[in-house]
Amino acid sequence: MKAKNLIQVIAWLGVGCSSFLSAAKQPNIVFIMADDLGPGWVDFDGSHPEMHTPNLERLADTGMVFNQAYAAATVCSPTRAACITGMSPAQIGLTTHIPGRAGNERPAPDGGPRDAEFVKHLPLDLPSYARELKKLGYATSFIGKWHLAGEGSHGTKDGIVDSRYHPEHYGFDTNIGGCAYGQPKSWFDPYKNGTIENRKKGEYLTDRLGDEAVSFIEANQDQPFHLSLWFYSLHTPIKAPRDLVKRNGGNAYLAMLESMDHAIGKVLDALEATGTRDNTMIVFYSDNGGWKPTSWLNDKKGSLLEGGIRVPMAVSWPGVIAGGSTTDTPVTTMDFFPTFVHAAGGSTQAITQLEGLDLKPLFEGGELERDALYWHYPHNRPDVKYYMGSSILVEGKWKLYAGLGTIPDALFNVKDDPMETNNVLSDQPELAERLRKRLNGWLTQVDAKMPQSDGI
Structure with a gap:
């Protein structure tokens, strides 16, 4: 063999071996979730120049921005359940937020149907991506808001309604902050949260969660790790440290946003300092549409209009996702389960309940x-x-x-009409009927619970 050809073969083998070894190394997985944050309120997709989220922009610049990311629900608990299980809220039976006050279902409007029945905690027998990652050798930690552990948290002193349904029973080695609370009893230490030890009076909760995330990364840098860092920000009550509020012109909401971004910066810095950044997939996401509306979408959190279910999303994974990339492909909450487990080298073939798709083809331009x-x-x-x-x-x-008999049926072209102002149902009867049959088939498949008329 000629020397030139031999060199080429050796080089090819070197690249091939290097790629194989790199692919065989399990990536760390960091899943960051904001609360009640809609599109337009972060720098990478923002319409508000007064925002200050440089670390989220730093994250997005190294990965992919998802221009049509959806949450599985328009409120928090069902989306969080869908994240953990890879199942839709309808299939789980947890279709709205778990009430902070027991028995707080809303009454029927003007004699219409009552709320459908729903479960008030995440069932223990459902799949969990954290359990699957543990089987694959990962250290796992949950830090932040859980809101899947029973109703009536407002009536407690510490947010604990039933600790059997806390994150540590779903595959997380450690849990800091995760209980039944849907919002913090206190944004400042003392936190009045039974899963967070008070540390320094007056400390801000978001800062504390960022510090705990850094400690977990530092302690587990020599093994594959998964961190679910699910902030309580930006849920009401809107409160932030005085200096941040002052720096944001008296706007506490923007101050909360900046505080969360700063905590995310701590995580990015810790990954770089430990040498784990290049082998870490980082996801940023929100649990539902914004408490603050998005200027180019209709409505907000609580609505099934686009403003209630569209969320900001960016994913960075060096060596897999090209920096500065974007996609307009719709994605949703249930996609995280198979994405995480497959990235870790596991299989989901036997978990037949899953409704999501592995996002890696999108990451790679497919x-x-x-x-x-x-x-x-x-x-x-x-x-x-x-x-x-x-x-x-x-x-x-x-x-x-x-509309389930309570609002008019509607059909929108959300690409051309993201504000959903032009109902074209009467203009597209055949299309509407085909889509309705598909929707009804899914509702039957997942055994979706329906609103109940009085007396039923």
Whole structure:
């Protein structure tokens, strides 16, 4: 063999071996979730120049921004359950937020149907991505808001309703902050949270969660690790340290946002300092649409209009995702389970309940083979434009609402009409009927619970 050809073969073998070894190394997985943050409120997709989220922009610059990311629900608990299990809220039976006050379901509006029944904690027998990652040798930690552990947290002194349903029973080695609370009893130490030890009076909760995340990374840098860092920010009550509020012109909401971004910066710095950044997938996501509306979408948290279910999302994974990339492909909450487990070298073939798809083809510039996305929210929301929930389907640019007898059915082209102002249902009867059949088939498949008329 000629010397030149031999050199080429050796070089090829070197690259091949290097790629094989790199692919064989399990990536660390960091899943960061904001609370009640809609699109437009972070620098990487923002419309508010007064925002200050440089670390989220730093994260997005090294990865992919998702321009049509959805949450599985328009409120927090069901999306969080869908994250953990890879199952839709309708299939789980946890379709709205778990009440802070026991028995706090909303009454029927004007004699209409009552809320559908729903479970008040995450069932222990469902799949959990944390359990799967533990089987694959990962150290796992949950830090932040859980809101899947029973109703009535407002009536407790510490947010603990039933500790059997805390994160440590779903595959997380450690839990700091995760209990039944849907919002913090106190943003400042003492936290009045039974899963966080008080440390320094007056310390801000978001700062503390960032510090705990750094400690976990430092302690587990020599093995594969998974961190679910699910902030309580930016849930009400809107409170932040005085210096940050002052720096943001008296705007406490922007101060909370900056504080969360600063905590995320701590995580990025810790990954770089420990030498683990290049082998870490980082996901940033939100649990539902914004408490503050998005300027180019209709409505907000609590609504199934786009403003209630669209969320900001960015993923960074060096060596897999090209920096500065974007995608317009719709993705949803249930996709995280298979994405995480497959990235770690595991299989989900035996977990037949999963409704999500592995996002890696998108990460690598490919496509997802998915027909449609589905939602089911059979609950009353008097604080949003669609007073009663409905079932919806998104297929490509089309979004169909089935009003469950309480709101008019509707069909929108959300690509051309993201504000959902032009209902084209009467103009597209055949399309609407085809989509309705597909939606009804899914509702039957997951045994979705429906609103109940009085006396039923």
